[in-house]
Amino acid sequence: MSQTADIVICGAGITGVAAAHFLSKAGAGKILLVDERPPLSFTSDRSTECYRNWWPDPEMLALMNRSIDLMEAFADASGNVFRMNRRGYLYVTADESSAADLERESFRTSSLGAGLRRVHSSESSSYQPAHPEGFHDSPDGADLLLGNDLIRKHFPYLTERAVAALHVRRAGWLSAQQLGMYLLETARSRGVWFESGRVTGVDLASGCVTGVRLSSGERLDSPIFVNAAGPYLKDVGKLLGVDLPVHTELHLKAAIKDPLGVVGRDAPLLIWTDPQSLPWEEAERAALAEDDEMRWLTESFPSGVHTRPEGAGESQTILMLWEYQTKVMEPVWPPKLDEQYPEVALRGLAAMLPRMREYFSRMPRPQLDGGYYTKTRENRPLVGPARVDGAYVIGAVSGYGIMSACGVGELLAAHVTGAELPSYANSFALERYDDPEYQRSLENWGDKGQL
Numbered sequence: 001m002s003q004t005a006d007i008v009i010c011g012a013g014i015t016g017v018a019a020a021h022f023l024s025k026a027g028a029g030k031i032l033l034v035d036e037r038p039p040l041s042f043t044s045d046r047s048t049e050c051y052r053n054w055w056p057d058p059e060m061l062a063l064m065n066r067s068i069d070l071m072e073a074f075a076d077a078s079g080n081v082f083r084m085n086r087r088g089y090l091y092v093t094a095d096e097s098s099a100a101d102l103e104r105e106s107f108r109t110s111s112l113g114a115g116l117r118r119v120h121s122s123e124s125s126s127y128q129p130a131h132p133e134g135f136h137d138s139p140d141g142a143d144l145l146l147g148n149d150l151i152r153k154h155f156p157y158l159t160e161r162a163v164a165a166l167h168v169r170r171a172g173w174l175s176a177q178q179l180g181m182y183l184l185e186t187a188r189s190r191g192v193w194f195e196s197g198r199v200t201g202v203d204l205a206s207g208c209v210t211g212v213r214l215s216s217g218e219r220l221d222s223p224i225f226v227n228a229a230g231p232y233l234k235d236v237g238k239l240l241g242v243d244l245p246v247h248t249e250l251h252l253k254a255a256i257k258d259p260l261g262v263v264g265r266d267a268p269l270l271i272w273t274d275p276q277s278l279p280w281e282e283a284e285r286a287a288l289a290e291d292d293e294m295r296w297l298t299e300s301f302p303s304g305v306h307t308r309p310e311g312a313g314e315s316q317t318i319l320m321l322w323e324y325q326t327k328v329m330e331p332v333w334p335p336k337l338d339e340q341y342p343e344v345a346l347r348g349l350a351a352m353l354p355r356m357r358e359y360f361s362r363m364p365r366p367q368l369d370g371g372y373y374t375k376t377r378e379n380r381p382l383v384g385p386a387r388v389d390g391a392y393v394i395g396a397v398s399g400y401g402i403m404s405a406c407g408v409g410e411l412l413a414a415h416v417t418g419a420e421l422p423s424y425a426n427s428f429a430l431e432r433y434d435d436p437e438y439q440r441s442l443e444n445w446g447d448k449g450q451l
Contacts, residue, residue: 003032003220004030004220004222005029005030005031005221005222006028006029006030006031006222006224007023007031007032007224007225007226007416008031008032008034008199008220008224008225008226009023009031009032009033009034009226009228010199010225010227010228010236011033011034011227011228011230011236011395012033012034012035012037012040012184012228013035013039013040013041013042013043013230014040014047014176014401015228015394015395015397015401015409016035016229016394017039017040017180017183017184017405017409018183018406018408018410019228019408019409019412019413020033020184021183021184021187021192021409022406022410022412022413023412023416023417024186024187024190024191024192025190026413026417026419028413028416028417030191031191031192032192032193032194033195034194034195034196034199034212034214035196035197036196036197036198038196039180040176040177040180040181040184042230042333042371043230043371043372043401047371047402048308048319048321048402049173049174049175049402050089050172050269050402050403051067051068051071051171051172051400051402052064052168052170053065053114053115053140053170053171054089054109054142054170055109055112056105056109058112059380059428060380061109061112061113061114062113062422062423062424063381063408063424063428064400064403064404064407065113065170066406066407066410067403067404068170068403070410071084071174071403071406072084072135074179074406075135075174078182080134081178081182082174082175082176082179082182083133083174083175083178083312084134084135084172084173084174084179085131085132085133085135085174086131086134086138086169086170086171087130087131087132087171087172087173087266087267087268087269087308088130088167088169088171088172088268088269089167089168089171089268089269089271090155090165090167090267090268090269091165091166091168091271091273092151092158092162092270092271092272092273093162093163093164093165093272093273093274094161095163095274096163098273098274099146099163099164102166102273103144106142106166109142110141114140114141114168114170115139115140115142115169115170116140116141117141117142117143118141118142118143118144120143120144120145120146120150121145121146121147121150122147122150123149123153127145127150127154127167130167130172130266130268132266135172138169140169140170141169142166142168142169143167143169144167145164145165145166145167146163147163148161148162148163151164155264157261157262157263159351159352159353159354160354162352167268171268171269172269173308174402179405180405183406195214197214197215197216197218199212199213199215199239200213200214200215201213201239202225202391203219204240204388207388207389208389208390209223209224209225209388209389209391210222210223210390212225223390224390224391224392224416225240225390225391226392226393226394226412226416227240227244227391227392227394227395228393228394229395230372230374231248231371231374232331233382233393233395233396234246234247234248234374237386237393240387240391241388242386242387242388242391244382244386244393244396244430245376245377245433246374246376246396247374247375248330248372248373248374248375249326249327249328249329249372249373249375250329250335250336250370250371250372251321251323251327251371251372251373251399252321252337252338252341252368252369252370253319253320253321253369254319254320254342254366254367254368255310255318255320255366256320256359256363256364256367257316257317257318257364258316258364259316259364260355260358260359261316262318262353262355263307263309263353264309265315267308267309268308269308270308270352270353271304272303272305272306272348272352273303273304274303275300275302275303276303276348276351277298277299278297278301278344278347278348279350279360280297280298297340297344301322301324301348302323302324304323305322305349305351305352306320306322307319307320307321307349307353320342320345320346320349321345322344322345324344324348331372335370335372337368339368341368342363342368343363346359346360346363347360373398374396374397374398375396375398376398377442377445378442378445379398380427381394381395381396381408381428382395382396382428382429382430383412383425383428383429384412384415384425384428384429384431385415385429385430385431386430387430392415392416393430394408394412408428411425411428
């Protein structure tokens, strides 16, 4: 005999769990989470765990402000069980023209609703360093620090070449696993249940969802199906005959011990905004240039290498991240890891953190892992109806899954239950691609929010 559920959610990553949380909070009935892997695994446990409200896209900014509001409320309600801090993001440049760009773009983002931007150019300025823990009594907006003396007064580990640093303040990191477990356990307390399995089919009658079939052979009667399949969003969409406009990219991160204290243990997320070439000895560079497969290591690399301290107490761990190559691919598990990645990221960080060079001859043993980013062309999420009555989608939260989870989960629940939708809802609905004007805007979209 078939089981019955009011809602079946395919995928128990952070977005699926958040959807279950907010749907159960709204009293949406019997809710089943289905995933062939344990909850909050696969990609959700490969997160950088950071968040920010600093987005030059006004719709994304509004979503993130709401999502952070919700996270802060959950942190207060739980005694901050997921250790949310507001250390911020620090964008650093050694290029005077880039400093001018940073000043101009930061003013624009501030004006969209990200908070006041404050400019500091003397050591007697009113700049307030971030508290290493917690998020109360911390400023929002951003602080633009101009001049190396001022920058190194507060961040002495940065390069003497730095000329400007933008400290985004409503930002920081948290334990993604603990946030996810808080949402999951709260949902379970309201009757949400989890079943291990793979969705193999969605049954329709007269164009409406009637049930879901699992790899075990079991069938579940349900009038509502939510595709929260993360990297498999597109595959699950095909079960409904819907071609979702997404692709997946493999993104890596590496962790190493930092016994020399190159990265301050109270540091924010540190981001180098300048393109660069990797630092090699002359003989190393010549040898690499002669090798067809290795020559790319001597060429120009993009901006965006970043790092942060990880762990509390006596921890010496730092995370290193740099998407210097876009790797579009179908998701496979385990992902193929690039063994050169830790050294490339470490060498890239030396432009911002000169003492990283002390690890060149003997790099601490790295821990390397990776997960898949699921993206739309313009890197906005997909949240809402999925072109079949009773079917919904929540996903494509590439690079911002943890920070957006509460916001998109609440938005999905509003769609399903018929609650009032926020002003940004249409900007993330699948139907946006039916608008010819929106399609034209994609031709010149540019980068409106990636790190």
